[in-house]
Amino acid sequence: MSSITLQNLTKRFGATVAVNDLSLHIDDREFVVVVGPTGAGKTTTLRCVAGLEKPDDGMVLFDGQDVRSVSPAERDVAFVFQNYALYPRKTAFENIAFPLQARNLSAAEIKAEVERTARMLRIHHLLDRRPAQLSGGEQQRVALGRAMVRRPRAFLMDEPLTNLDFQLRAQMRSELKRIQRELDNTFFYVTNDQVEALSMGDRIAVLNAGTLHQVGTPQEIYEHPADLFVAAFIGSIRMNFLRCAFIADTGALVSADGGWSLPAPPRLREGAQKSKDPGQLILGVRPEDVLLSTEAGNGALEGQVYVAEPLGNHNVYNVRIGPALVRVKTPATFMLDAEARVSVQFNMARAHLFDSATEQALT
Amino acid sequence: MNVQNRQTRSLLGRILFWIATALILVFFLFPIYWILITAFKDRPDITQLPPRFVPWVDFQPTTFNFHEILIEMEVSQFGTATEQSPFLGQLFNSVIISGTATVVAVILGTLAAYAFSRFRIKGEGDLLFFILSTRMLPPVVTVIPLFLMFTELGMRNTFHGITLLYITMGLPFVVWMMKGFFDEVPHEFEEAAMIDGYSRLEAIWRIVIPEVIPPMLATAVFVLITAWNEFVFVQLLNPLGYTTVTPFLYAVVGYGRTEWGRVAATTVVFVSPIVIFTFLVRKYLLRGVTFGAVRR
Ligand SMILES: Nc1ncnc2c1ncn2[C@@H]1O[C@H](COP(=O)(O)OP(=O)(O)OP(=O)(O)O)[C@@H](O)[C@H]1O
Numbered sequence: 180m181s182s183i184t185l186q187n188l189t190k191r192f193g194a195t196v197a198v199n200d201l202s203l204h205i206d207d208r209e210f211v212v213v214v215g216p217t218g219a220g221k222t223t224t225l226r227c228v229a230g231l232e233k234p235d236d237g238m239v240l241f242d243g244q245d246v247r248s249v250s251p252a253e254r255d256v257a258f259v260f261q262n263y264a265l266y267p268r269k270t271a272f273e274n275i276a277f278p279l280q281a282r283n284l285s286a287a288e289i290k291a292e293v294e295r296t297a298r299m300l301r302i303h304h305l306l307d308r309r310p311a312q313l314s315g316g317e318q319q320r321v322a323l324g325r326a327m328v329r330r331p332r333a334f335l336m337d338e339p340l341t342n343l344d345f346q347l348r349a350q351m352r353s354e355l356k357r358i359q360r361e362l363d364n365t366f367f368y369v370t371n372d373q374v375e376a377l378s379m380g381d382r383i384a385v386l387n388a389g390t391l392h393q394v395g396t397p398q399e400i401y402e403h404p405a406d407l408f409v410a411a412f413i414g415s416i417r418m419n420f421l422r423c424a425f426i427a428d429t430g431a432l433v434s435a436d437g438g439w440s441l442p443a444p445p446r447l448r449e450g451a452q453k454s455k456d457p458g459q460l461i462l463g464v465r466p467e468d469v470l471l472s473t474e475a476g477n478g479a480l481e482g483q484v485y486v487a488e489p490l491g492n493h494n495v496y497n498v499r500i501g502p503a504l505v506r507v508k509t510p511a512t513f514m515l516d517a518e519a520r521v522s523v524q525f526n527m528a529r530a531h532l533f534d535s536a537t538e539q540a541l542t
Numbered sequence: 543m544n545v546q547n548r549q550t551r552s553l554l555g556r557i558l559f560w561i562a563t564a565l566i567l568v569f570f571l572f573p574i575y576w577i578l579i580t581a582f583k584d585r586p587d588i589t590q591l592p593p594r595f596v597p598w599v600d601f602q603p604t605t606f607n608f609h610e611i612l613i614e615m616e617v618s619q620f621g622t623a624t625e626q627s628p629f630l631g632q633l634f635n636s637v638i639i640s641g642t643a644t645v646v647a648v649i650l651g652t653l654a655a656y657a658f659s660r661f662r663i664k665g666e667g668d669l670l671f672f673i674l675s676t677r678m679l680p681p682v683v684t685v686i687p688l689f690l691m692f693t694e695l696g697m698r699n700t701f702h703g704i705t706l707l708y709i710t711m712g713l714p715f716v717v718w719m720m721k722g723f724f725d726e727v728p729h730e731f732e733e734a735a736m737i738d739g740y741s742r743l744e745a746i747w748r749i750v751i752p753e754v755i756p757p758m759l760a761t762a763v764f765v766l767i768t769a770w771n772e773f774v775f776v777q778l779l780n781p782l783g784y785t786t787v788t789p790f791l792y793a794v795v796g797y798g799r800t801e802w803g804r805v806a807a808t809t810v811v812f813v814s815p816i817v818i819f820t821f822l823v824r825k826y827l828l829r830g831v832t833f834g835a836v837r838r
């Protein structure tokens with residue numbers, strides 16, 4: 180039960196900068212999720228915290244204490260590895276008991292602790308199996324058990340749910356949240372799945388190519404992405420990005436190809452004026468903030484359905500507006516044929532503006 | 543195709559398989575059988591033509607040859623003078639020299655291989671190549687320099703001299719083999735143990751080594767066989783002390799006429815420990831050789 184602070188953490192592998200000047204504070208008992216695509220440096224960051232990797236620059240602090248000279252064993256954190264790293268020759272019981280054996284507990288105490296943990300994870304019937312005799316989901320629970328059996332100062336988890344199938348993953352997401360509440364401990368959790376990040380994190384840190392892009396609550400990250408990368412990465416259907424220019428005289432946003440012109444509400448107008456080059460902007464609209472209609476509406480753009488994807492509980496349409504393609508999320512009951520002519524309306528109150536040179540959000 | 547047809551075909555396949563296996567076995571094992579029965583033959587039986595192959599039918603087995611090499615042997619052609627055989631002493635030397643060399647080479651080589659596998663080492667490729675390069679010269683080429691070195695250092699006819707030499711010969715093999723095997727073991731295994739509260743050495747000993755025991759035993763067998771079979775260096779460097787069995791085998795061939803019975807008996811005793819050891823670890827050997835193929 181500690182806070183963890185990363186101060187200007189940098190780690191290089193030859194010419195690759197795996198982690199670049201990363202600063203992040205995790206409060207005691209907070210659940211922070213670092214999310215980023217593959218190769219972002221998530222594993223490397225966790226390994227630096229655990230003491231498995233020596234940072235080239237910057238430092239890691241536990242409760243404000245520099246842990247540079249503290250060995251992994253003495254850091255007293257628990258680590259769930261991306262590939263679980265269960266000891267293949269040991270049974271599930273022996274795997275979970277292994278951290279306790281390092282701590283001079285009696286056999287009876289160890290047995291009691293292992294069984295308590297196994298019950299919590301609902302794996303007590305699997306304890307005498309070896310990892311090879313367990314399914315992926317069961318292995319994952321044993322790996323969690325090995326981490327949870329002691330009371331470490333923090334849990335470091337490296338994509339523990341990535342190898343599970345979709346349904347199990349959804350189930351384990353809520354399990355893990357329950358476990359975190361039960362254990363009441365600090366969780367530093369890493370994933371490449373933005374759904375996991377949004378649903379589990381007290382706060383989310385978005386990482387790409389070793390660089391931290393934004394830290395905030397799930398809502399902040401979703402509603403106010405700090406830059407193009409975060410806007411594109413977070414959200415189950417990718418945000419639409421439309422190149423446009425702001426015309427100060429008319430207060431309108433005009434698409435780069437001249438196909439449309441929309442009046443900008445005051446929030447976007449202010450944002451556009453912050454840019455050094457208001458002629459080169461990017462309008463960001465989430466697919467759920469686009470409204471389709473079969474009747475021509477006031478101020479609506481004209482479009483034509485290009486591809487329709489019925490997804491069960493909702494539909495996604497790719498709609499062509501001039502040369503641009505816009506993704507639109509609609510309720511499942513809203514049915515359109517391919518090639519259908521539609522009118523398209525952006526919910527400008529929820530739209531975002533980005534500077535195309537700096538890629539930073541302007542709104 | 544009906545079921546019965548398929549069954550007949552697979553029966554035929556099995557018969558052919560067993561015939562082929564039997565033929566191959568006879569081809570490889572017959573010379574060994576011949577040596578084995580020769581070791582139990584009297585001098586006259588050995589030189590009989592055509593040779594006699596069935597004990598108790600063709601010839602009467604005798605332990606005479608073993609008595610000769612193990613206890614005392616005739617030195618004159620007329621069976622009048624005998625002298626004590628040095629064989630047992632040399633066999634003992636073989637056991638402790640090859641044994642020590644194997645154990646030390648495997649331990650040191652395994653530690654080095656672990657470091658090469660896990661840590662970023664400056665000039666790793668060059669170092670590994672250098673280690674391998676010590677095995678690139680034919681050993682005979684190094685005989686003279688080694689002889690001079692050993693003379694200068696007073697290491698001829700000593701236990702530590704020849705053992706060090708065998709360790710040196712075994713090490714590159716162990717380092718290269720074991721590095722490959724360690725590379726197969728995910729580094730997260732010992733990292734998990736280190737996070738669980740163990741030092742790196744404890745983690746290696748309790749988690750990593752158990753993973754590589756089969757290939758380690760396979761490697762040890764190869765090192766042991768190399769040391770056990772080595773002849774040129776021990777003949778040259780240790781003629782007067784700590785001589786192993788191989789020079790005895792050479793000497794027992796005799797001058798003038800070859801004592802086939804002694805040669806055969808010596809060969810049988812010489813080969814037995816290796817065969818027994820290999821037999822004992824055979825299930826690890828197979829797994830060791832196929833290590834990369836069966837994991838993951
Ligand atoms: N031991 C290493 N040697 C060299 N390069 C490495 C090493 N470990 C990581 N890297 C590089 O550092 C970068 C970050 O790697 P890292 O494993 O931290 O990414 P990640 O975010 O965990 O990705 P993933 O989601 O695929 O697990 C990558 O470009 C990777 O190739």
Ligand SMILES: [Mg+2]
Nearest residue numbers: 221222261337
């Ligand atoms: Mg990773």
